[in-house]
Amino acid sequence: MTFIAKPKVAHPSLPKNALGFTRRDYEGALSTLCAGCGHDSITAAIVEASWGLALEPQNVVKLSGIGCSSKTTAYFVSGGHGFNSVHGRMPSIAMGANAANRSLHYIGVSGDGDTLSIGLGQFCHAIRRNLNMLYIIENNGVYGLTKGQFSASADVGSRAKKGETNFQPPIDPVLLAMTLGASFVARSFSGDKQQLVPLIQAGLKHQGFALIDVLSPCVTFNDHEGSTKSYAYTREHYEPAVHADFVPLEREITADYKEGETLPLIMHDGSRIVLRKLDAAYDPTNRTLAAAQIQERMKAGEYLTGLLFVDLEPAQSAFHVVNQTPDAPLNSIPFEVLSPGSKGLEKALARYR
């Protein structure tokens, strides 16, 4: 239970990041999710990624809607403000918060119900606005907190715990985001930390909307035989297509990568994403081809994973570019600058005389 304080004991030998923080400093309250829940692994990956990037904890803003996934923002980076809002409306809170202060890292954690049903509209419009945030969907195909109803990401033919079969086609957030013009679209599996941690790091550093759809099995309501979002089924059907390593600015690219097989992409601050194609035919820089391939493989029952599409060109659609806001956060601009004073008022009223 979250009201039981989690002991903050750090062994002196724990490794420290550039800020002198250990991984423990990026943890949060004790999880109240079911033992074995995929979401807890994602929480751990966020902790690892934030520690690795040496983020100032207070500069992390954690946002969520409602549902099991949305609870998890309480379980990482306790030094950052969190906002657990209403069902499906986290993107609008993120939009407002980001408009007020563009200098912080915004991590949104949502679920398949929160994003693809009640919040589908806000999700689409956050992409359309190219809101600078990392948006993680903890996707388990099921409503957990209300005990096992299908979600909009449930596959055709998938069977619910109570025996019912789903016949409605799923909404795939990855394909949707690619169609809407998202510049960073990834899919991963909660059980693959190796793949997930660098994706989170790259997503956090990406300037613009970064989506990671994480298949995250629900051990209680969707881990049975016949479910297409169980641990067993996911392990069998997820196909890493592109591995993305995140290389921070200060680190050299090590010699592990063979020429020709890797594609280093330079991010806005000089850090790099090194893509390793595991599927030779896949091109994560071509939106149309990549989308076609994802769809094709999906028909064959395979989930391509990794950084499925990326475009690091500075986007004209980015919210603060479109709005021409200053580099300094709007919430830091002194009142004296904002208010035009009595002289300004006289001028403004001239046309109403």
Add this chain to the structure above:
Amino acid sequence: MSAANSTRVNDFTIKIATVNGTGSASANTLLMKSIFRSGIPVMGKNYFPSNIQGLPTWYEIRITRDGHVARSGQVDIMVAMNAETYARDVREVAAGGYLVYDSTWPRPALLKREDITVLGVPLAQLCNESFNGVRTRILMKNICYAGVLAALLDLDLERIRELLAETYAKKPQLVESNMKAIQLGYDYARGAFACPLPLRVEKMAKTAGHIMIDGNTAAALGCVYAGATVAAWYPITPSTSLMDAFKMFSDRMRVDPASGRKNFAFIQAEDELAAIGMVIGAMWNGARAFTATSGPGISLMNEFLGLAYYAEVPAVIFDIQRVGPSTGMPTRTQQGDLMECAYASHGDTRHVCLYPSNPEECFYMAVQAFDLAERLQTPVLVLSDLDIGMNDWMCRDLKWDDNYRPDRGKVLGKAEVLELKKFYRFLDLDDDGIPYRTLPGVHPKAAYFTRGSGHTQYGAYTEDSADYQVVLDRLLRKWATAKKLVPRAVIDATAGAPVGLVSLGSCDGAVREAIEVLKSRGVGVDYMRVRSFPFSEDVERFLTAHELLFVVEQNRDAQLRALLTLETAVEKSRLRSLLHYNGLPISSSFIVEGVLAELQPRQRLQPKGAAHG
């Protein structure tokens, strides 16, 4: 009352019936502004359809030497330019009044009224002879009737030229063509009728230090002056012009001259749910943010408003009320959202509401709304309406005190947080029910978790009954603090009467005029205009001090009366409702008649003078 037999200089009402999308708005504004510039108080009301072109629209101009701001409830001169509404327009003219119509086509039916003077002007014919092009002819026909009125009322043509020159500063050729149409109408009327009419205007000096402005523009200006930097909304009549005005002012006054960057963010949201979410997100993060909407938008915002109330996040919402229920009549006015706003959302929620009565107050209350929202860490709703928001009102010059600094409320900075042993978000340290908050990015020690789920006063999730109740009870103490901070009612108890009128918002002008009329008929009444919810303490005192209270409001279900009975100790039996809800702004005559209908039978039963002590 016969208008024709008495010279009513600077005291009459003109109504102009046209078809929307034909440029009549420019002609009407021109007329009204030229009267205003002649120093004569004037009121303008636009009754327009929810449509872009082709439906009936009316504009009412009241010339009022005594400076009344409401409708009189009478039409003295009707300009009937719309064949479709002729019949009812003719009926509406007061006995002894005038009807101006386009005599290009004969209208024998018009002659059915013998108690009014019919003035036929062949407007279409005049314009067809002088202008080319169908569109131009239609537009000029409407400018032409302004010329006719100028002659009939004795308006100064030079004033009109001056106004046209300002409007078309960048297109001087339009000044000439418009002036030509004015002159056509003017000359025809001078030749055909005895000009000016007994109803006419005469220069005064009563508009100095005043402006003609609509409430949405004034509220937007207030937001600029309050230092709002994030504006999010979804288009909805009649609130949209508030956002347009904010953008217009900000584009002029908020752009950094050196960098060209804009010190504001203007977000057209995907719906009202998102709009309020953005406002909450931005204010949670330390920017002043607002949205503007109307009743249907408030309905959609309900869930988020409850979150902001319970999670204690400031937000500013302008509700420019229109006619409901449902889509209702979107371009007509009403005060139908009083209950909806006061208790928006599920569970025990109550919101601070402000009720401006005119554009001037919209400006000041906009600023006040931000101060209250941040001081109280709660949503503040400013309830304007279509009448205030979209009509031009004559008001006193807006003034700005350069010493004003925003009240950002109890926000702890880094240094203050570091001094604390531990920061707890929801503790009532000052016994005013208002806790301390911090902004993201300050320090890890200042971090807290904002949630709409049950929480303890320390900010942790809870399902514990006692812990939950501690927070809910503190919110009540905060409500008591709000009572002391909100604007007090405006009370005029000079009559010292046992009878009081209680009203709010845009009813104010009509009520004040009605009180004068009642006084002239020997009926003295006191007046209280409520300006906020929760009701300030003076509201209860006024209610207690009066034997009989008329609650004047513009909705069917007596919502203000309902709020008064719910939130004060007043007995229902002492409250009489005067309800106006046909979509047009309330008139003074409606109130006078309503009060007299109730009082006069009573007076007969009482010794003379008792009713108005």
